Amino acid sequence: MLPLKALIVEDEAPARMELRYLLEPHKGVVQVVGEAASAEEARTLIAAIDYDVIFLDVSMPGESGMALGAALKSSAKRGVKLVFISAYEEYALDAFSVEAVDYLLKPVSPERISETIRRLTAGMTPVEGPEEETAELLEWVPCDQNGHTAPVPIEEICYIQAELDTIYVATRDGRKPTRFTLGELENRLPSTFIRTHRSFIVHTRYVKEIMPHFNGTYLLKIKDKRESEVPVSRANVRRVKEVFHLA
Template identity: 35%
Template structure:
């Protein structure tokens, strides 16, 4: 991972929302919140001088709202990435019209924010140097009553959260662990796993086809697996970007 930190600016007319998001982002050493703004007008001026890499932008603001602010930011010489913040979960379609990296729904969810940060890291701070074709030797350790089982990440089809446990579905076996899905996602970050739903993480190497379902959502078919997985409409665009040439 690159040692360069991602410069972020938080724009929201409510101080509580700014403080909450700043606190959550402080848990990520890769993110450096360089400034805040309480209006769209102030944000444009500050971005002009400070050139942040990403702007976490509230949608519902007086005078210059989030949409209008994003449009103004697109005119700058150094155009920052945009992550919208909104209290309305059905805002995704409009957000992507502005090529937003993501949108966060208030009140902020830590798991959703983690997914957003991972997308930002992929876009802004890719690994330095030539990409190695060799995978790490490390295996995923699963603790069971019989001892510790070591699994090759390449043998895992997908993982999903089922109430208080996480189930790991492999080519030949299925495992059950108490480890949260987001923790396993972090441990598997060097492999081809991708979030398709807040409760599902899939190995892209086994993706066979995307099947349209309804309301912008899709079903995902995996090689060697009969059960189809649901792809949340919030993840469809990012998934296709990841998969397609």
């Protein structure tokens, strides 16, 4: 099946970025092709493009996401799938009264997004194509050092960081840039590596301390010379707790 064209409607930029990150692993099924910071902005985009699914924040300044969803379901856009997102449970009944596919509570976890994707694609017929090959795990990551290739063994990597347009591989002694993307590395690293943030992948064997941070998030102190601190975003807290057996 072709990817569903998705629009994110959320007034807070960090929340839009977080949702994009959560949907990234499912880009073959749901492709984000638009973002709006208000219902008014969303209406302009919806008039120009036939979106298949709209992720709607319930509470926004001006017209609410719930009001926009209800308007869409009573208009020519009735066929669009709606997924509401809120920090509160109280709007769930209203959401399903306008035939919402799902209602997500913040903070949204990767597992919960996977369930939403399953609901969005239920009953859809996939287009047959070549079977995907499983990506071969890396034994080392090629990095750049003074214009030459420096292979860094997997077991020496403490963490990997995206900084602006560059991906850095960090060891105990320092860090080097690589041409791999975070997504490519995430798919080709062993299970001892976990994604903790949209900009970080961590080698769990180099985690020295797990420190509570604000709003239920964490910081991971790394066993390197700099005692680096790596953030854990709200979307990845559950996974970190599972890996390190936190209560």
